[in-house]
Amino acid sequence: MSSRADEIEIASAPEKGRSLFSDALLRLRANRAALASLGLLGFIVVAVVVGPWLSPHDYFTQNYGAIWVPPTMTESHWFGTDGLGRDLFVRALEGGRISLLIGLVATLVSLVIGVAYGATAGYAGGRVDGVMMRIVDILYAMPFLFFVILLMVFFGRNILLIFVAIGAINWLDMARIVRGQTLALKQQPFIEAARMSGASPFAIVLRHIVPNLLGVVAVYITLTIPQVILFESFLSFLGLGVQEPATSWGALIKDGADEMGRAPWLLIVPAVFLAVTLFCFNFIGDGLRDALDPKDR
Amino acid sequence: MLSYALRRLLGAFPTLLILLTLAFVMMRAAPGGPFDADRELPAQVKANLEAKYHLDEPLYQQYGRYLWDVAHFDFGPSFQYRDITVNDLIASGFPVSLKLGGASLAFALLFGVPLGMVAALRQNRPADYAAMTTAMLGISIPNFVLAPLMILLFAVYNDWLPAGGLGGWQNYVMPVLALGTAMMAYVARLSRASTIEVMRSNYVRTARAKGLSARRVVWVHALPAALTPVVSFLGPAAAGIITGSVVIETIFGIPGLGQFFVQGALNRDYTLVMGVVLFYGMLIVAFNLVVDLLYGWLDPRVSYS
Numbered sequence: 001m002s003s004r005a006d007e008i009e010i011a012s013a014p015e016k017g018r019s020l021f022s023d024a025l026l027r028l029r030a031n032r033a034a035l036a037s038l039g040l041l042g043f044i045v046v047a048v049v050v051g052p053w054l055s056p057h058d059y060f061t062q063n064y065g066a067i068w069v070p071p072t073m074t075e076s077h078w079f080g081t082d083g084l085g086r087d088l089f090v091r092a093l094e095g096g097r098i099s100l101l102i103g104l105v106a107t108l109v110s111l112v113i114g115v116a117y118g119a120t121a122g123y124a125g126g127r128v129d130g131v132m133m134r135i136v137d138i139l140y141a142m143p144f145l146f147f148v149i150l151l152m153v154f155f156g157r158n159i160l161l162i163f164v165a166i167g168a169i170n171w172l173d174m175a176r177i178v179r180g181q182t183l184a185l186k187q188q189p190f191i192e193a194a195r196m197s198g199a200s201p202f203a204i205v206l207r208h209i210v211p212n213l214l215g216v217v218a219v220y221i222t223l224t225i226p227q228v229i230l231f232e233s234f235l236s237f238l239g240l241g242v243q244e245p246a247t248s249w250g251a252l253i254k255d256g257a258d259e260m261g262r263a264p265w266l267l268i269v270p271a272v273f274l275a276v277t278l279f280c281f282n283f284i285g286d287g288l289r290d291a292l293d294p295k296d297r
Numbered sequence: 298m299l300s301y302a303l304r305r306l307l308g309a310f311p312t313l314l315i316l317l318t319l320a321f322v323m324m325r326a327a328p329g330g331p332f333d334a335d336r337e338l339p340a341q342v343k344a345n346l347e348a349k350y351h352l353d354e355p356l357y358q359q360y361g362r363y364l365w366d367v368a369h370f371d372f373g374p375s376f377q378y379r380d381i382t383v384n385d386l387i388a389s390g391f392p393v394s395l396k397l398g399g400a401s402l403a404f405a406l407l408f409g410v411p412l413g414m415v416a417a418l419r420q421n422r423p424a425d426y427a428a429m430t431t432a433m434l435g436i437s438i439p440n441f442v443l444a445p446l447m448i449l450l451f452a453v454y455n456d457w458l459p460a461g462g463l464g465g466w467q468n469y470v471m472p473v474l475a476l477g478t479a480m481m482a483y484v485a486r487l488s489r490a491s492t493i494e495v496m497r498s499n500y501v502r503t504a505r506a507k508g509l510s511a512r513r514v515v516w517v518h519a520l521p522a523a524l525t526p527v528v529s530f531l532g533p534a535a536a537g538i539i540t541g542s543v544v545i546e547t548i549f550g551i552p553g554l555g556q557f558f559v560q561g562a563l564n565r566d567y568t569l570v571m572g573v574v575l576f577y578g579m580l581i582v583a584f585n586l587v588v589d590l591l592y593g594w595l596d597p598r599v600s601y602s
Contacts (some may be wrong), residue, residue, distance in 0.1 A: 139310045141582055142319070145540045146558070146574045150323055153562045230439055230511075236440045237544060238559060257445035258549070261453050271442045279437035286433075 008076055025214070027291040036207060040279035041187060044273070057087035059094040060245035069144025071265050080265045083254065091247055092269050098248040099274070102162060103229040107113035109167025110228075114174025115217065119205050121175070122182025133179065136172055144169040145231075152240035162235065166228050174220055181213050215292050222285035226278045249274040302590065309582040316578045317367060320571040321349050321360055350374065372572030377564045383572035391576075393463070394546070394553035400469060401477035401569055405534070409484025410527060416485070417492035418515070425477045428485065441540050444475040444548045461550035472549045480534050487530055492523040500600075519562030525596045532585040539577055 028034060052059065056076055061082040070080040071088075079088035120136075121132040148165045185191060194204050233250025235241040237257075242248045249270045256267030327403035329373060338346070341394035350373075351362060366373055372383035451471060452460035459468050463484045496519055503523035504518045550556075554573055575590075 127533070130361065138312045138315060139580070141309075141585070142316055143536070143539070143574055143577050145543075146570075146577070147319065147323065149558075150544075150570065153565070154323070154326070170354055215318055226437075233439060234441060234544065238547070253442055253445070257441075257448075260445055260449045267445055267449065271386055271438075271446060271567075275434075275442060277439045279433060282437055 024288075025292040028287055031287040031290065033283050036130055037280040037283035037287075040190055040276065041284065044096065044277055044280070045100065046095050051093040052090050052097075054271060055087060055239070057090050059086065059090045059247065062086060068263050070263070070270075080263065082259075082263070082266055083104045086245075088252075091252060092249075092273055095247040095249045095252045095270060096247060096273060096277075097243055098159075099229050099232060099250070100277075102159070102166070102232045102248070103225040103243055104295075105163045106166040106170065106228045106232075107224045109163060110170035110174055110224060110280065111217065111221060113168070114171035115178050115210060115213065117171065118175035118178025118180075119182050119209055119213070122179040123186060123201065123205050123209060125186070127181070133176075136175055140172055143235075148235065149238065149240060152235060159246075162232060162241060166231055170224060170228060170231075174217075174224070175218060177220060178213055178223045181216050182209055219285060219289045219292060222281055223287055226281035226285075229274070229281075230278060298590070298593070302586065305586050305589070309586070312582060313578060318360075322361055324571050325356065325359075331346060334562055343589065347450055350376075355440065358449060362559060372575065373568045375561075375569045375570065377483060377566035379563065383569050386569060387554065387572060387576055389585070390437075390552060390554040390557045392393045394539075394555060395540050396477065397469065397472055397546070397551065398535070398542055400473045401480065401538055401541075402531075404473055404477035405484050406492050406527070409481040410488045410524070413485040413488030413490075414492050414515070414523065416489045417496065420493060424454040424491075429489070432485040432489075432591045435478045436486075438478070440475045440479060441544045443478060443549065447471045447475060448548075460536035461522075461529065461548075463551055468549075468551075472545050472551060476538060476545050476546075477551060479541075481532070481536065482518055483530065484527055487526045488523055491526045492519060493526060495519045498522075521595055525592060528592050531591075532581075532588045535584045539581070 036286055055078070063081070063086070064084075067081060068085065069077045071078060071080040077087050078090065079092060082091070115133065117136075121129045124132075148169065151165055152163065159275055182205075191204060194208050199207070200237075229249075231254065232241055232248060236248050236250030237254045239254065241250055252270035253267060253274065256265075256270060258261075260267045344353070351359060354362070361375070370384070372387070375381050375383050375386060378386070412428050412432070417423040419425050448460050448471065448571070451458045458470055462468060501514060501519055504514045509518075539555075542553060543558055544554035546553045547559050554576075558570060558573045560566075561573065
């Protein structure tokens, strides 16, 4: 990657070194797939947020005068309508709002739990670390997905429960990764210096360890969001996610799959939305990881 | 090695105990009992039923009984299907699920490993980009999207394959593809990364320097080492196939365990659902143990002391 010209330039300007971060940014910018994904994802996010206002329809009004309308440019049902005459364009974007929102919120939940847990275990070390990680090991072996399905069946389907349930089972990976990083960071001189200057363990973890985890955490966030979206879609596909008339991509895919012989667009439109979004997130996550840890280049 | 296996088995007990306790607590915490029919049962009938299934005992006694039964691999009677035990249901559904899952795993390995190795040996060339984009697509298209799309294409528009049910091998083609594709993509990515790393290692350089043919270097020296991450991925892969089978079996109407689970959950057949969860938990624990033992066999640097 770095040509001779780069090296000469750096050699002649020693006061302007390249930080790990700017180095990573350069590598990310060279990754065209990741950049294209970032652009496409940005477009989807904007479309999902703004799009529903551009259509004369809303996502819940049923119109029996216009059922099973195939995608058309003329009647303002750009993606067609479903069996209740609801506009698919608006429903697909509305479903995207829910799917992306769940992805974001549940990832945040798992982020907070995972970072707090992992950093504590890693910084405390010794027996505390051993016990805490043993608990994670045990939880790893649980078929949580089944429990979430049961939760949904037993306690009704509300979005809040979905957020918490998905977030609460997704923090395990995060905790492991953060703990490993913390163990390595703990040996660094600047942590030693903070300890010498009398900072409390809490302050050290919060002020010195957590900020240094941001790179790893960023990579992990971009890889967790698609997992969560996928998981919610899975639940919705089984009929256990968000409830009518609210919708998500998974719920739309389920409706579409039920009627695909008659109205294939009901399946294809949300499927494309979901797949493209997951594709973008995965490419960005991959690109970020390669940029921060370039050993496989 | 034997003592390691034994120790691992002992270590699995707390996991299974927690799993069982969680299952029990959830089963009892669930609103509505198994005999809350639409039509109110006469009080005496209900009391008799509850006595028959020991639901009238104090909770700790029920817990003890459940623990004891499960320790004897007896998951109790199904609440929904009268006179049929959960064991019967598992015995009838599991072979079907095993066939489906095994075929999917085989598909994932047989196509994923070569795809990844070819990509690695042609690193940063068109073949590599094509293989990795394919893999990324495989990861990004969920199985419950792939399955209906395939049905639409191969069963609705073209009458090439049956859309569901169980009959000949044709019935397995779409479910296996739907279940195995994501797994194959992961395997391809893993084996690409590990092959790249192995091909740069010193012993491969030595093998080359000795004048061995490129084919021998790849097949005899690089392949076993490149496979180790794939082997350790088999544990999560099995878990993924199990959860995936829940939705795939429902879509294709395959009478396996996954479909029982969904039906049981919707019908509030608590004993069936808990039995399936526990059974799968045990299966995953056992599978992980086998994978770890296999790992040590493949990679001589791993020791079990």
